[in-house]
Each structure stands twice: as C-alpha cells, then as structure tokens.
Amino acid sequence: MIKNNDSSWQSNIAKTITFIVTKDCQLACKYCYLVGKNTKERMSWDVAKQAIDYILDNEYDENFNHDSVIFDFIGGEPFLEIELIDQICDYIKSELYRRNHHWFNSYRFSFSTNGINYHEEKVQRFIEKNITHLSIGITIDGTQQKHDLNRIWKGDGPERGSYDDVVRNIPLWLSQFPGGATKVTISSADIPYIKESVLHLYSLGIHEVNINCVFEDVWEEGDDKKFEEQLMELADAIIDNDLYKDYACSFYTEHMGKPMDCKLENNNWCGAGQMLAIDAAGNFYPCTRFAQYSLRDKKAWIIGNIHSGIDKNKLRPFLTLDRCTQSTQECIDCEVASGCAWCQGENYDAADTPTIYQRATAICKMHKARVRANNYYWNKLYRKLELEGEEKPAEKTFNLNC
C-alpha cells in the first residue's frame, strides 16, 4: 500500500548517528581514506549501550530533537561485527518503544558495505529481522577491471581483486532492495574505466549509481581532459540507448555549474557537525572523517564522549560554517561554482593549520571538467526530447554523502 524511495529517506530532516563498530576490513582499497585501520579497535557492547542511553536520554536536546533518525554503521567493514550490530539494533528498537521516544515512528538502520559477507547466514538473519527499516548500499566500482584496480584483498602476497566476491551477492541484494544504489569512487587511475563501469553496473540491475571523485590531492596532469571525455562518452551511451528513462548517474545534475551568491547561496556543503559519530573508545566526533583513523596529518576532532556528553562549544565552528568564509577568492568568484563539493574532514586534514575553515581545492579541475560534460549531457538530452516531442524527465536527487 505504500511506495517510498529509501535511498534518500528523510534526507535533510533526519539526524545521522554513526557507530564506528570496527576499524577492521577484509579489503585494503587503494583510495581508502582510512589511514588507521586495524583489527584491535572493535566497539564493545558496553560502549554502544552507553552511547545509545546518552542519545535517548537527551531526546529534547537540540542535537537530538530531529523528527527522524538514521543509525548508521560503518567500519572498516560493518558486517564483520554483525552480532554486535544486531544487539545494538534490538536495544535501540526496544528502548525507543519503552521510552515512547518520538523516533520509534521514524528510524532507519543504514549500512555501507563492501558486500563480501552479505550472503552469510548471520547477516541475512539480521536483514530479514529488520527489513522495513534498512538501507543497505553495496560498494561495487564497476567492471571487474575497474573494481579490482583498487578494491583488493588485505594481506601479503600477490594482489587479489574482490570483484568476484562482491558481484555474486548483487542479485540477492537487489532482490531485497530493488532500489538499491551503489557508490563509486573515482581516483586518477580509474578515469579510463568510468563509462564502461557505469554501464556495467546498470547491466547488473543497479538503477542508481552515486559516483564521485575523491577529494584528496591525487590528480595528475591531463586527468580533467580524460575525465571529461569519459563523461561525454557515457552521456552518449545513456542518451542514445534511452537509459536515462530508468537509470540514474549522479554525475549529471541539471542545476549545477553556475556562479553562486555569497549572501543567498552561502550554506555549507558538508553536513559534518549535524551528524554524530561514535568510536570504540566512546568518543564523539562531528563525522567519522574526524576520527583519528581517518586523518593523515591532524589530531582527531573529539566533541565529547559517552561519559561527559557533547561539548557544544566544539560544535560551534561546524554549525556556523558557511561556504564563502571557508572558500578562496577564486572559489567565490568561480563561474561554475554550484555543485562543487567538499569534504569537511579532508579540508581539515589538508589545511595549513588545524582548521575546518580552509577549503581544499584539489578537486577544482575535475569539477570544471564535470560541468562541461554535464552541460553536454543536458543539451543533448533536451534536443533529443524536443525532436521526439517528449517532456523533460523529472530530475532525480542523489545521496552524495562522502
């Protein structure tokens, strides 16, 4: 009786609370920003319970009075800790109900997984038990060649890609989550494979591909040109084969690449500070990217812990951060500024001083290339629709969180 698109569930009005349940993962992806992964830091039940109690005890605090909540589980690979997650989710459900907490009527459990142990009985039992409240994304980077370029198994010995171990679980996943979206990350070496990878994901039955370039400074001379060509070839394939009717790719967004006003369009891009992340030690962070295992050069940005609660002073810089105050004059004056993204954690990590107020601009030339290809996509699509006498398709919105 009900229809809903769960990939963007209650976006903008839900509080996201992230449990970093483990810093371990089966894979050692080459582009992974988690520089401090390890097998030791696993969240205990005691820490998880104290975190939940603190959050639910503060139902009416401005940090937790949102209409909806997304309990997000990340790692490393979260499903390595499925037993703990199961215990956490059961506790959340029964506590929300016991306390008559307003979130009982509006919660989700969200996962980004590498998909490797998706089929395992423990994971499947958990999914079956919580199916109406789950949002699960499996990361698959595209063709086997593209996927295995970066997403390799951890360990010594010859490099081994993980494509086969993931792709076998895609049909099961799509049968449970037909609207399931995947997240693709592009680094310098991936550029030549973008077109075939997106088309490959469509052919697997994945209708929504959320894709973004890494924010780190990894780009080489000429990458922007190659990137633009790939996106234009992909645009041709999507439009010429009418794929735009049933499939979406977040690279193409109608309203982007325009100048922006510092008064009227001054919101921060990133949601760090609106979220809350908790690690195994019981520390709180404005987002997982501010935990020590995510940072190359800076100290963790801890905003409190399960014992003393949130130090609201340490959230003030995030909640008052706007676009122009952190941007260079070049970014402020940019003719194609809209749609250019940033990650607050990467900004902090790459900054000259320990600040979130210095915008990293490594992605600049890739954004400009994307804007050109995006213009090509929409011009081509509109002309085709015009010639065929069809109406403009409604634009899809994307979940482009880091």
Next chain:
Amino acid sequence: MKTVGLVTLEEKNEIQTLFERRNGLNELAKILTPDNEALYQKLVKDMGETGTKFQKWWDSMATKYQWEGSENGHWEINFETCEIFLIDNN
C-alpha cells in the same frame, strides 16, 4: 499502475507515521517475548490500535476523495509526491 488522486501533506504525514509505526511494531514483535510482560502487553495492544487507525485512514480518505477502485486492485501512496495509485493485483 494508475494515478487516481492526491492527498494533502498533512494527510500524507499521518499515514506515513502510522506506516512507520506499524513496521516498527512488527519488527519489535520479532524480538520481544512474553516474559517482558509489561512491554509485551503494551505492544500487543498498540499493534491492534495502530492497525485499526491505519485502515481507518484509507477508508476515510477513499470516502473523502472518491478514488477510483477495482475489485482486484489496491491503492498505494507515494510518500514523496502524496499521489495515490491504483495497483492491479493481477
């Protein structure tokens, strides 16, 4: 699938909350056992009441808006657009 009507945002919010609550109660029922007597009793009562409210919403909206129906069909709502669809069960 055929669009047969539209409800207001407030009406949509009402059924969305009931829908979420019903799902929440169903999944809670999978983990709650009768030995937790107080909570279990509350849950059983709540499931009945929520189910009734849920059906009542569809009945009253159908009466209010006089949506087109069919013997082998049912209605669905799109929470993003507030649209009501008639779905053929065959």
Next chain:
Amino acid sequence: MLKYLVIQLADDAVSYCHYENVTKGGQFISTENLKAAIRFGMVENLNIQFVYPKRALPVGYAEIIETIDHTKILPCDASVVYDSHIVVFNGVTEIENYKLSKEQIAILRIGRNEIDELPRIFNALNGKCARVNVVITDIDKFTDSEFDSYKATLTQLGNTVKANILAGDNTQLNLLTDRLVLKAMNNCNAGDETVTLMPNGKFYPCAGFYYDNAEEDFGDLTRGLQIKNRQLFKLDYAPICRHCDSYHCRRCAWLNRKTTLEVNTPSHEQCVVAHLERNESGRILQYIKDDFEYNTEVNIPQISYLDPFEEHKKW
C-alpha cells in the same frame, strides 16, 4: 594590518591575559634576538611592547630596550621597579597591596571565585589609576548560576561607573566603559594586528599559543613572518563575531581555539560574559543619555539573546 609587536623578554614573562604562563626553562631572549626583534619592529613600523618576568634582566638588556619607544608590561612583584605603563596583578590580594600612579594601567587577572570582590576593588582604585583591565582567567568554566551572579556584580560596578561620571572622574574599567565609546569591534586582534615574539626567536599570535605548542609558530626573525590562514584572525572571517555588537569583547583567539578548536569561533561562555557586560554598558549609556542629555552616536540596543550563536540560523 600589523600594528603591534609584543616581545616577551623571558619564557617566564608575566601573563597579562587569559593564558597561563607555563615556564619552559626560564630562558631569556638572547641579545641578538632582542636587537633583531627591535629592528623588525622599526622597519615594519610597529608599536612595541616588552613583557617582563619577575626576575631582573641580565646586564645590558635595559640599554637595548631603551633604543626604541615602547610600552612596558610588568608583574607587580618585579624585582626592578620601572616607571612602568602597565602593571599586572594576579588576584585581588596583589592589587590591594600595591600603590598605583594615576598614569598607570592595571591589569587584574582574577578567577571566577574573586568576581564578587570586583566592586570593592574598583571603588578602591577609583581615581588612583588611569584604567583597570579585568581578565577573568577561567572564563570558559562559567556555569549558568555564575552568569547570574556576574550580572549582579556588573550592576554594582555599573553604579560606581555612573557615580564616576557624575563626579567627573574618568578611571576606565574595560568591562563597562569601553563599550560606551565604541562604534565598531575593538578586540585583541592577535594574529592580525598583533604578533608576539618569544625568547626562542619565533613569532606566535600571542604567548598562549607558544605555551600550548611551540612548534606552531608564525615564522621567525630569520624567515620573517609567515602567518598561515591569517584571514581567520580577522573579523570578517569570524562567523559569530561579525554579527555581534559586543564591541569591547576581547575576542581572544587563544581562548577560542582552546574551547572550540577554532581561532575564529568564541565559546558560549565568552559570548555570554561579553553580552552581560554589553548590556550593563547599555544601561549606563541610557542613564547618561537620559540624565545628562549626553549626545553620542554610540548605540547599544536591547537584544533578546546573550549568545549570538543562538541567532545563527537567521544569518
């Protein structure tokens, strides 16, 4: 634009602000660095302030210092008495036992536990020095009930200020009289208008940053000033402060970083304290406007909040 150079003559030079002096070996600045620092101040056309330790300076330093026009900042218990411009007192007892001259400025560093003493102390100092600068060293630890009692203290101080105005006396009190004459922000501005040279020959926004982490310097006398992200010390890059009219607020970058981890973002406590002072200044201003037909362009309107952060969603 840089205007002031603070030269700390020793590692254990007196703290005249919020930070605590965490002595690191008691090293004096070398005479080479002292001369180079003075030269730097001269060529950059900066006002120079020397900050003294309690101990006497080594032989020869005084002569070097006197080669440039400057201001001295001394602890009240300095072993050598100078005709100093600014004297620093740690706690009420120190200032009670000291005879200030009318030209001198007193910096009184106190904790929250001594705030109740302020009306009595200010009454005693009234007319005996040019100015009293009160620094509440543990401002970041204020609780809601302490805000209430601080407000009551400010009301008492306000009565003294009003009486002073009536009597034609003009001993200034930074907490209340500065805002009466300000039409724009007038803050510490460390890192923007002021830099501090420590005895190691390196620049910092202020000594507090050096005591926190000496590795995070702003350049040195050889390389010159290298202020990274300097814009963050400017008002335009402070999202809360640029919307604020507590113009007298110290807007302490060191305290900001300590409490919020960003030099451009003040803590809730710093904002509330500054607004309690602002509001009391507003009452004084209204009094002199009403009773003395005092004509001024300064305006302190009534507002409904004590922390401008509460308004941030409207910006």
